[in-house]
Amino acid sequence: MLPSGATNGIIDLGLPTVETALLFHRGISTKKDAESFLNPSSSSLNDPxxxxxMAACVSRLQLALKNNEHIGIFGDFDTDGLTGTVVLSKGLRDLGGIVFPYVPHRVQEGHGISSESIEFFKEKTVTLLVTVDCGVTSFEEVSLAGDAGIQTIITDHHSPNERLPNAVAIVNPALKxxxxxxxGxxxxxxxxxxxxxxxxxxxxxxxxYLYALVALGTISDVGRMRDENRYLARKGLAVMKRLQMPGIDSLIQKAGFSKNRISSENLSFGIIPRINVAGRLxxxxxxxxxxxxxxxxxxxxxANKLEYLNKKRQVITEKAVSEARDQLLSQSSKKTPSMIFSGNKAWPAGILGLIAxxxxxxxxxxxxxxxxxxxYLRASARSIPEFNMIEAxxxxxxxxxxxxxxxxxxxFTIHKDNLRKFRQQMSSIADELLGQLSVGSVLEIEHEITPGWLNSESLKFLSDLEPYGDGNATPVFMTTGVNVLDARTVGKGGDHLKLTVEHKGNLFDAIGFRQGNRLKEARGDLDIAYTGGINYWNGRQSIQLTIEDFRKSNHASSSL
Known part of the structure; x- marks a missing residue:
């Protein structure tokens, strides 16, 4: 709903109540801001x-191009780093550069510039190394490269330490x-x-074509989907639909998506996991x-090989997550701890982030x-908005x-003898900051509607809000008093919940991913929280509700 104190400026757009509220919830309260958000342009790009x-970086790259130097590109092994590596490699080659891209082995080399990569670049007679999505804390490695006659340019966005590597240039928006x-x-x-x-x-x-790679990497790293990122991701998605790009196109086909309807959600849940799986396994x-x-x-x-690996990864991850849950439940205290620790010496390092x-x-x-x-042990940590993990x-x-x-x-990488001390220190910090935090995340409902609001016009507006991500979450709606006509489980092992629901005489299909274990609850009248979209199947299209959560309803519908 729109707060009573909302400004009237945005009302001048002539949009209905729900659409107006969705914009207001995103901090957009003027006609100018609304038009800029819904139709982002290249004016969103800041001066590089x-x-x-940047000036020192470009000057050194110009010199390398002029002198036909061999340029090494070292990128991280996730989709953000991979796409950045390709952007720099292809971009420099388009300018006539002699480029040698390299990404490390997750287990054997880990994050950051590795000694193995420096040996590779020495063999290729590289004289200039450019990092992607890493390097701002690689002090020793940059010095090692220098000893080998290789100068380094660091491009990164991670938070630096007080000390910085001795590089020709460090391009990083996070520098003090x-x-x-x-x-973002x-x-x-x-x-x-x-x-x-x-x-x-x-x-x-x-x-x-580089914009498509930028969109893929930005969405994968959950970059804040406002301002410059929003323009880059939106333009990249449009380019992805229009241009032939064999690598990305093969993944889109393998995931079963339509190229001309590819969305940020498709990338997040279908394409990016397939790209990441190579480094994970x-x-x-x-x-x-x-x-x-x-x-x-x-x-x-x-793409066929990645498909095989991704299916393997899904099985391994589900088993590991189940083991991690069991570890938590076996703890003597019935209260959920402020910070959750889990571990198994057999878990692949590549899935630790997924488990956490x-x-x-x-x-x-x-x-x-x-x-x-x-x-030495490897670990991944994931957090919530209330707890800054890197600061901790x-x-x-x-x-x-x-x-x-x-x-x-x-x-992080840690010696096994330090693990107990680390756990004690982090638990103490979490207890202090999160001691009174309730279990379970809060689901933000943007507006109460009837599912009948979802039509071609409103779905077009929701499409205009894309790409979704941090700072522009997919809108979650609520409807009360929905009658369940049919409920069943679908998917491998019955993991997902499939519903047919009725509201005010209208029937809708609904799917609840990873909610198959709630089948017995899905009976009678429910209040549902969901996102809306179009399901394409066998050449037909229909409105589908994606259930985020539901509860037994205590009253008849009051939806607008």
Missing amino acids: YLLPG DSDYPFD LTGVGTAFKVIEALFQTYEKSVPE EHADLSLRLLMSTDSEESTAI GRLSEEYHRPAVAVSGSGE LRTCESVFEKYGGHPMAAG
């Missing part, structure tokens, strides 16, 4: 030279002296700004080859998942071999 280190007007750039977004600045220098337009170089590929046959073969993320989501607590059987890790950084991350996600 406002980023610290940064005056960049947007603090991702790793691929920062790499794109380098290409944007470089192409400006040569008075050339940035190739359109084998080597991210497989996904790098896919994104770099211009050959349809090669892309299809790699699921626990954090289910219990609304920061969570840490650990694995490894040697002297900094308070006990002496126990780590290395660590890094964001307020909501982080990772």
